[in-house]
Amino acid sequence: xxxxxxxxxxxxxxxxxxxxxxxxxxxxxxxxxxxxxxxxxxxxxxxxxxxxxxxxxxxxxxxxxxxxxxxxxxxxxxxxxxxxxxxxxxxxxxxxxxxxxxxxxxxxxxxxxxxxxxxxxxxxxxxxxxxxxxxxxxxxxxxxxxxxxxxxxxxxxxxxxxxxxxxxxxxxxxxxxxxxxxxxxxxxxxxxxxxxxxxxxxxxxxxxxxxxxxxxxxxxxxxxxxxxxxxxxxxxxxxxxxxxxxxxxxxxxxxxxxxxxxxxxxxxxxxxxxxxxxxxxxxxxxxxxxxxxxxxxxxxxxxxxxxxxxxxxxxxxxxxxxxxxxxxxxxxxxxxxxxxxxxxxxxxxxxxxxxxxxxxxxxxxxxx
Amino acid sequence: xxxxxxxxxxxxxxxxxxxxxxxxxxxxxxxxxxxxxxxxxxxxxxxxxxxxxxxxxxxxxxxxxxxxxxxxxxxxxxxxxxxxxxxxxxxxxxxxxxxxxxxxxxxxxxxxxxxxxxxxxxxxxxxxxxxxxxxxxxxxxxxxxxxxxxxxxxxxxxxxxxxxxxxxxxxxxxxxxxxxxxxxxxxxxxxxxxxxxxxxxxxxxxxxxxxxxxxxxxxxxxxxxxxxxxxxxxxxxxxxxxxxxxxxxxxxxxxxxxxxxxxxxxxxxxxxxxxxxxxxxxxxxxxxxxxxxxxxxxxxxxxxxxxxxxxxxxxxxxxxxxxxxxxxxxxxxxxxxxxxxxxxxxxxxxxxxxxxxxxxxxxxxxxxxxxxxxxxxxxxxxxxxxxxxxxxxxxxxxxxxxxxxxxxxxxxxxxxxxxx
Ligand code: HEM
Ligand code: HEM
Numbered sequence: 001x002x003x004x005x006x007x008x009x010x011x012x013x014x015x016x017x018x019x020x021x022x023x024x025x026x027x028x029x030x031x032x033x034x035x036x037x038x039x040x041x042x043x044x045x046x047x048x049x050x051x052x053x054x055x056x057x058x059x060x061x062x063x064x065x066x067x068x069x070x071x072x073x074x075x076x077x078x079x080x081x082x083x084x085x086x087x088x089x090x091x092x093x094x095x096x097x098x099x100x101x102x103x104x105x106x107x108x109x110x111x112x113x114x115x116x117x118x119x120x121x122x123x124x125x126x127x128x129x130x131x132x133x134x135x136x137x138x139x140x141x142x143x144x145x146x147x148x149x150x151x152x153x154x155x156x157x158x159x160x161x162x163x164x165x166x167x168x169x170x171x172x173x174x175x176x177x178x179x180x181x182x183x184x185x186x187x188x189x190x191x192x193x194x195x196x197x198x199x200x201x202x203x204x205x206x207x208x209x210x211x212x213x214x215x216x217x218x219x220x221x222x223x224x225x226x227x228x229x230x231x232x233x234x235x236x237x238x239x240x241x242x243x244x245x246x247x248x249x250x251x252x253x254x255x256x257x258x259x260x261x262x263x264x265x266x267x268x269x270x271x272x273x274x275x276x277x278x279x280x281x282x283x284x285x286x287x288x289x290x291x292x293x294x295x296x297x298x299x300x301x302x303x304x305x306x307x308x309x310x311x312x313x314x315x316x317x318x319x320x321x322x323x324x325x326x327x328x329x330x331x332x333x334x335x336x337x338x339x340x341x342x343x344x345x346x347x348x349x350x351x352x353x354x355x356x357x358x359x360x361x362x363x364x365x366x367x368x
Numbered sequence: 369x370x371x372x373x374x375x376x377x378x379x380x381x382x383x384x385x386x387x388x389x390x391x392x393x394x395x396x397x398x399x400x401x402x403x404x405x406x407x408x409x410x411x412x413x414x415x416x417x418x419x420x421x422x423x424x425x426x427x428x429x430x431x432x433x434x435x436x437x438x439x440x441x442x443x444x445x446x447x448x449x450x451x452x453x454x455x456x457x458x459x460x461x462x463x464x465x466x467x468x469x470x471x472x473x474x475x476x477x478x479x480x481x482x483x484x485x486x487x488x489x490x491x492x493x494x495x496x497x498x499x500x501x502x503x504x505x506x507x508x509x510x511x512x513x514x515x516x517x518x519x520x521x522x523x524x525x526x527x528x529x530x531x532x533x534x535x536x537x538x539x540x541x542x543x544x545x546x547x548x549x550x551x552x553x554x555x556x557x558x559x560x561x562x563x564x565x566x567x568x569x570x571x572x573x574x575x576x577x578x579x580x581x582x583x584x585x586x587x588x589x590x591x592x593x594x595x596x597x598x599x600x601x602x603x604x605x606x607x608x609x610x611x612x613x614x615x616x617x618x619x620x621x622x623x624x625x626x627x628x629x630x631x632x633x634x635x636x637x638x639x640x641x642x643x644x645x646x647x648x649x650x651x652x653x654x655x656x657x658x659x660x661x662x663x664x665x666x667x668x669x670x671x672x673x674x675x676x677x678x679x680x681x682x683x684x685x686x687x688x689x690x691x692x693x694x695x696x697x698x699x700x701x702x703x704x705x706x707x708x709x710x711x712x713x714x715x716x717x718x719x720x721x722x723x724x725x726x727x728x729x730x731x732x733x734x735x736x737x738x739x740x741x742x743x744x745x746x747x748x749x750x751x752x753x754x755x756x757x758x759x760x761x762x763x764x765x766x767x768x769x770x771x772x773x774x775x776x777x778x779x780x781x782x783x784x785x786x787x788x
Contacts, residue, residue: 081472084459093462109464170457231487233475234390237702240487299476300532302491304705313716315527318473318534 055139056149059132060193063152066125067186068336073118074182075331078229079324082111083175089164092116097123122160129156132192148192155185172230179226183219183335190339194346208264211273211345214257214280218338221250225334251291254337258284265348273348276340283337290330297323390435390457390471392428392481394421395500395561396700400693401669402569405685409574413685414692416574423578424564427585432557435471435480438550443586444594446553453543454550469543470550473536482554484662485702492532495702498662499551500558502596503736506719510746511732513603514555514596520548522720530716552597559593605731605743607724608755616723620767631757632764639752640730640742640761645709650768652711658738663704670697670704707737715769726762731755 077083086092092100097119105116129152136149162178165171224247231240262277269277295302301311316323345351403417411419433439438455440446458468466472471480477496479486484498497504506523507515524544527535536544567589568578579585610616614628621629636642636650647653659667673693676686710716719725719734731751733741742758743751753761 081458082460084457085464087459087461104462108462109460111460111464111466112462170459231476232390233471233480233486234388235487237485237487237490238699241490244491299488300492300534303532304491304493308708309711309714311530311716313529315529315531315533315535317527317538318536319538 054196054198055135056132056145057193057196057198059128059135060189060196063125063128063132063189064186064193064339066121066128067189068332068339070118070121070125071182071186071335072328072332073114073121074179075328075335076324077114077118078175078179078331079328080111080114082114083166084170085109085111085115086119087167089119089167092119119163122163126156126160129153129189136192136196142195145192145196148188148195152185152188152192155181155188159185172232175230176226179230180223183222183338186335187215187219187338187342190342191346194343208261208348209350210257210261210264211277211341211348211350214254214261215338215341215345217250217253217257218334218341221247221254222334222338224250225331229331251288255284255288261344261348265344269348273344276344276347280337280340280344283333283340287330287333287337290326290333293326294330297326390480392432392435392557393479393483393485393700394425395483395558395565396696397665397669398562398565399424400689400696402565403689404569405683405689406574409685413688417689417692420568420578424561424568427564427578427580428557428561431560431585431590432553438553440553441586441590443590444553444556445598446556447549450546450549451553453546466543469547473539474547477532482551482558485700490702493705494531494660494707495662495705496533498558499555501562501662501736502555502559502593503661505734505736506725506729507735508605508728509600509603509732510605511735511741512746514600516600516604517548517552519600520551521545524548526720528718529721530714530718556590556593556597560589563589563593605728606755607727608758610723610759611756614759614763616763616766620763620770625763625767628760628763629767632760632762632767635742635753635757635761636764641740641752642761645738646712647709650712652709654709656708657706659704660707660738661736663707666697666701666704669693673697709739712765712768713771723759723762723766726765727758730758730761730765 088094090097095101097116100116105113129149133149133153136146159178159181162174162181166174166178224243227243228247231243235243258277258280262274262281265273265277296312296316300316303311399421400417403420405413405416409416431439431441436456438448438451440448440451453465453467454470456468456471458466458472460466475486476488477486477492478484478499479489479496482499484496486496489496502514504515504519504523506528507513507519509516509519521544523533524536524539524547526537527533536547539547564578572578611628615622615624618624636646637648642650643654645652645654645656645658673690676690677694715721717726717729719729729739731741731743733739741751742753742761743755745751
């Protein structure tokens, strides 16, 4: 993951591929020195170099990546209604999950591939989370990061058990909860990755709390979306209409908040905050289109609320790959918007104080 | 043990606990409509009506089972293996065979009971089909007959263009087969329920309970229903030979078709009686305030109930019935919507665009919709247009989207208009 940049010090790809380590290292002459030293090559210096890695941040970034994959897999499981492709848990068709024949999984039915794959990825994620907690507890002195890492461990365990319960009870309510805690875990992973950067100290108290509102709205929107997504066929039309209204309302709230945040931060935010807030607006626009597409792909054109004659000339093909990509894309992008709002809230300093970032400054120096 | 503990924890955390298993909903409109209070009732109306509904529900469960565990009486001729593939919650096994197909693909629109009132139904226009009366629109059989198996298969394969009913062409044939069987099952169940209400209304006294003998349930109620379904394969309408004066491989404005299209136009405006609804322009702007049969039931009963509510209320049973009826119309039925005659210049045909599809639509009309047929209403009858002539109307209809019509003030093909 780490690589030498042309300027001779480490550039660590962060959650969204931006250089998390770089900006901060430029600022810290201590670091620059310690990192340049290895070029002269000696054993003791090599050790220094290793300890100079920001392991918490590296593992957190890894966790963000693995979790994004896991969420996508989970979303595919739901899209293809493959949840019950493996009826037992924690075993897979009586096999220990890790010993389930690789070949049978990979070349087996699509539904089995998705469900078992989701479980395997879930296990990998669990292990990475444990590593993160260990590293954070040992090396990170920023209390917020430590405690978030502990929260991540708790969440991943709960999430795994919820996944198992969803299958064993074959229950949609559990599925909804599972769909809502998954992104919560992702948000925590992103928060750890962002807060564990050494540059976090530049974040001063923010001028605006808007990003926090955006973050909350994005999460509530996801909760509303999960009600639509794990729709029980016994729900009556009136209740469904209510759920739809909620999700539309949420979409409006998220859109307005993201635009206002971008405008406000565009004036007096840091460079990073400005970039992230603009990126979120772009995400939200795409998300809006994907949402409309997901609707049509799932439930057809809502012709009773559209002008007369608005219909597709050709019937939609149920279960086409295109449909699945649009629907799954909407879900995954929804979770990415949540993750991006977390970064923005931290970058804009909106939750920095609460997370003890300011206090982090002194301890970072001690760490170096 | 440890598991029980974990599950208990999860159930508590979830709060609401498990979603209840799916169950069939009674046809509340018919149940209430046919339960007008009679003189000499000892119980209050609501508990009397409740008893009767329970009797019907019990009989239906014995005859048809539940959404999770369907029952197929031998007399129905339904294939239980197929039903089991389509019924129940979605799950699949290690070789990838998937159960619960109906809930996976159809129930969110057509509803668990096939009542056309799935969660999303209110957003759709037309509403999803209510299978319970056994009426289908797009089929190759006589108007009053049930659809043949391959009619339903075709609807599933092609979808219904211009409505929200998608095409299931990507599903393997075995799955489509199972779904078709399940649609027939839901229809038979719905028709049985209707027959029971009708029987109760006409034959049962106030204090009588519904008979549960085999003679009654199978011979009197079920057999006539099943016979209709099994007779569907033999109830196809005859297809006249295509006249030599028309050529469907060529467009309507091709000289080879001029004569035929002119004949079709004459029939459309004359004997066919099409302009009454579709309008002289064929834009569907004729009589437009009619309802299809599914909505008409609600509209007419709604008027009756509203009229009754206005009248005197000194009979407590009657008042209770009318209030229950109001609740049912508002809560257990979708808001009725008129069915406009089709704009024939869009080139959008719900029952399929092949000439043979249109021939069938015109021959029998559209069952359940106001659209009448021009062919005979049954074998041996006589229609308003001779069978072979229907092909000319078909030809004319197919030329309409491309017809340049000065009267409309449009100098371009109408087909581009309004198309999404
Ligand atoms: C440990 C971390 C895990 C995370 C972050 C996670 C996340 C997710 C997400 C985001 C979804 C998609 C929900 C949606 O699209 O609405 C999902 C679905 C699902 N997950 Fe997980 N999951 C995890 C572990 C597990 C485990 C261990 C199981 C074990 C059986 C499991 C079983 C499922 C099932 C069955 C679904 C489909 C739910 C449905 O369609 O009803 N998950 N998961
Ligand atoms: C712009 C902000 C929006 C956000 C952030 C958002 C977010 C989400 C999320 C996260 C989910 C999945 C929930 C889960 O299962 O975990 C979802 C589901 C859904 N959303 Fe949105 N959404 C937005 C706008 C819209 C719009 C404008 C529409 C269409 C009118 C829409 C239609 C849907 C539908 C139909 C689903 C269910 C997908 C399914 O059944 O598989 N969304 N939304």
